[in-house]
Amino acid sequence: xxxxxxxxxxxxxxxxxxxxxxxxxxxxxxxxxxxxxxxxxxxxxxxxxxxxxxxxxxxxxxxxxxxxxxxxxxxxxxxxxxxxxxxxxxxxxxxxxxxxxxxxxxxxxxxxxxxxxxxxxxxxxxxxxxxxxxxxxxxxxxxxxxxxxxxxxxxxxxxxxxxxxxxxxxxxxxxxxxxxxxxxxxxxxxxxxxxxxxxxxxxxxxxxxxxxxxxxxxxxxxxxxxxxxxxxxx
Amino acid sequence: xxxxxxxxxxxxxxxxxxxxxxxxxxxxxxxxxxxxxxxxxxxxxxxxxxxxxxxxxxxxxxxxxxxxxxxxxxxxxxxxxxxxxxxxxxxxxxxxxxxxxxxxxxxxxxxxxxxxxxxxxxxxxxxxxxxxxxxxxxxxxxxxxxxxxxxxxxxxxxxxxxxxxxxxxxxxxxxxxxxxxxxxxxxxxxxxxxxxxxxxxxxxxxxxxxxxxxxxxxxxxxxxxxxxxxxxxx
DNA sequence: AAATATAATATGTACGTACATAATATCACT
DNA sequence: AGTGATATTATGTACGTACATATTATATTT
Numbered sequence: 001x002x003x004x005x006x007x008x009x010x011x012x013x014x015x016x017x018x019x020x021x022x023x024x025x026x027x028x029x030x031x032x033x034x035x036x037x038x039x040x041x042x043x044x045x046x047x048x049x050x051x052x053x054x055x056x057x058x059x060x061x062x063x064x065x066x067x068x069x070x071x072x073x074x075x076x077x078x079x080x081x082x083x084x085x086x087x088x089x090x091x092x093x094x095x096x097x098x099x100x101x102x103x104x105x106x107x108x109x110x111x112x113x114x115x116x117x118x119x120x121x122x123x124x125x126x127x128x129x130x131x132x133x134x135x136x137x138x139x140x141x142x143x144x145x146x147x148x149x150x151x152x153x154x155x156x157x158x159x160x161x162x163x164x165x166x167x168x169x170x171x172x173x174x175x176x177x178x179x180x181x182x183x184x185x186x187x188x189x190x191x192x193x194x195x196x197x198x199x200x201x202x203x204x205x206x207x208x209x210x211x212x213x214x215x216x217x218x219x220x221x222x223x224x225x226x227x228x229x230x231x232x233x234x
Numbered sequence: 235x236x237x238x239x240x241x242x243x244x245x246x247x248x249x250x251x252x253x254x255x256x257x258x259x260x261x262x263x264x265x266x267x268x269x270x271x272x273x274x275x276x277x278x279x280x281x282x283x284x285x286x287x288x289x290x291x292x293x294x295x296x297x298x299x300x301x302x303x304x305x306x307x308x309x310x311x312x313x314x315x316x317x318x319x320x321x322x323x324x325x326x327x328x329x330x331x332x333x334x335x336x337x338x339x340x341x342x343x344x345x346x347x348x349x350x351x352x353x354x355x356x357x358x359x360x361x362x363x364x365x366x367x368x369x370x371x372x373x374x375x376x377x378x379x380x381x382x383x384x385x386x387x388x389x390x391x392x393x394x395x396x397x398x399x400x401x402x403x404x405x406x407x408x409x410x411x412x413x414x415x416x417x418x419x420x421x422x423x424x425x426x427x428x429x430x431x432x433x434x435x436x437x438x439x440x441x442x443x444x445x446x447x448x449x450x451x452x453x454x455x456x457x458x459x460x461x462x463x464x465x466x467x468x
Numbered sequence: 469a470a471a472t473a474t475a476a477t478a479t480g481t482a483c484g485t486a487c488a489t490a491a492t493a494t495c496a497c498t
Numbered sequence: 499a500g501t502g503a504t505a506t507t508a509t510g511t512a513c514g515t516a517c518a519t520a521t522t523a524t525a526t527t528t
Binding site: 242 | 521522
């Protein structure tokens with residue numbers, strides 16, 4: 001009854017299924033027709049329906065299981081895709097001027113919490129780097145980072161006053177596993193001074209750790225200037 | 235030279251390409267062989283290669299353009315997939331007991347900033363709800379929400395002391411467009427009292443707004459108790 | 469040399485067939 | 499009724515072919 005015109009591409013099938021979910025023709029928990037049936041109804045190949053349903057499952061709208069069939073997700077977990085760009089591109093993308101200052105670069109053994117994070121021993125050879133990223137000359141983000149020299153020996157030769165450690169690592173030390181967390185903290189006296197703000201301001205904090213296989217590469221603490229908002233569409 | 239055994243499924247092709255990127259056999263910015271060539275080299279169909287490369291592009295490792303070919307992403311934008319579950323499931327998923335208290339539910343016209351957010355007029359008929367979500371009896375998140383009655387009339391009949399507005403909306407008012415933002419704020423006196431914490435604690439804040447088509451459905455402000463961390467793998 | 473039309477090409481997608489795989493349902497047996 | 503073997507089934511994937519589409523490269527015209 002529904003389609004006089006045929007839906008012969010996967011995008012339109014995707015949209016049609018999503019429409020039926022939105023209009024609650026198919027409600028959360030409901031089983032939807034099997035691929036062959038849908039293909040027949042819509043006038044396309046099963047592969048096309050499969051592609052559409054696969055995407056919808058990846059987006060969290062559908063739950064699919066072999067033999068059991070496909071049903072509308074009972075608890076639509078919405079997935080936000082967070083793009084995590086290099087800070088420089090984030091700033092330049094808004095049309096602001098990006099500058100960067102290396103504050104400290106020393107080779108030493110890490111404190112215990114970093115060891116725990118990265119899974120390295122206390123006597124590891126590491127690079128400790130702090131730097132400040134600025135947008136239009138105003139402090140934007142303060143970065144404190146530990147890099148394993150064992151995992152990426154080339155970094156000791158990099159000129160980290162020209163390119164930020166983050167950007168260098170992105171280009172030279174791809175990782176296989178990463179962890180990222182977001183939270184709110186109060187500005188310490190030191191952070192407040194560097195970010196040129198008050199002590200006890202609420203700051204947005206990102207902590208990142210990355211591994212290559214089982215080898216810890218780097219652990220970073222990124223503290224953003226007051227007013228920072230991370231946002232995305234969903 | 236590389237493959238004596240053939241890679242005839244898309245996962246292994248995916249992994250092999252990723253391996254070559256990781257080992258820097260193919261460096262950022264490099265053009266990689268075209269689909270037909272890769273298919274021939276690896277001993278599989280072009281469709282299989284296509285599937286693998288499509289996934290890798292979606293994951294941000296590759297840039298693909300018709301006619302121009304496929305190249306390793308110059309600035310590997312890492313995409314973190316943030317799953318945004320219903321709070322109840324987030325808490326129960328950690329094995330804690332979830333409880334929920336409705337603090338306020340009133341029908342009134344919204345303040346200007348909500349109008350601006352949702353794109354509704356100042357005299358709109360809206361539901362204003364505040365509630366507290368608790369984990370193991372301890373305050374976990376304080377929610378302040380505005381819901382358009384015009385967009386979802388059924389909500390006035392929902393028993394929001396039993397089911398949270400968020401959860402009700404997820405099940406009854408699917409949306410087509412959403413916006414979410416994360417930031418850090420200081421606890422106001424009121425928020426501090428409700429979350430049973432100090433004033434001026436740094437709190438993690440999530441602001442969400444959702445639309446169905448052009449109609450604004452709801453705008454919510456979620457303030458988490460101190461110590462909250464949102465994290466994910468990447 | 470610049471602008472415009474045309475050809476070439478790599479990716480994007482649709483389709484039908486075939487087989488793989490995981491999960492369920494059914495049946496046989498105790 | 500319970501247990502285990504077996505059949506069934508819906509999704510998952512591979513392949514070859516065909517054509518669509520976006521973009522670049524080339525040829526043509528001004």
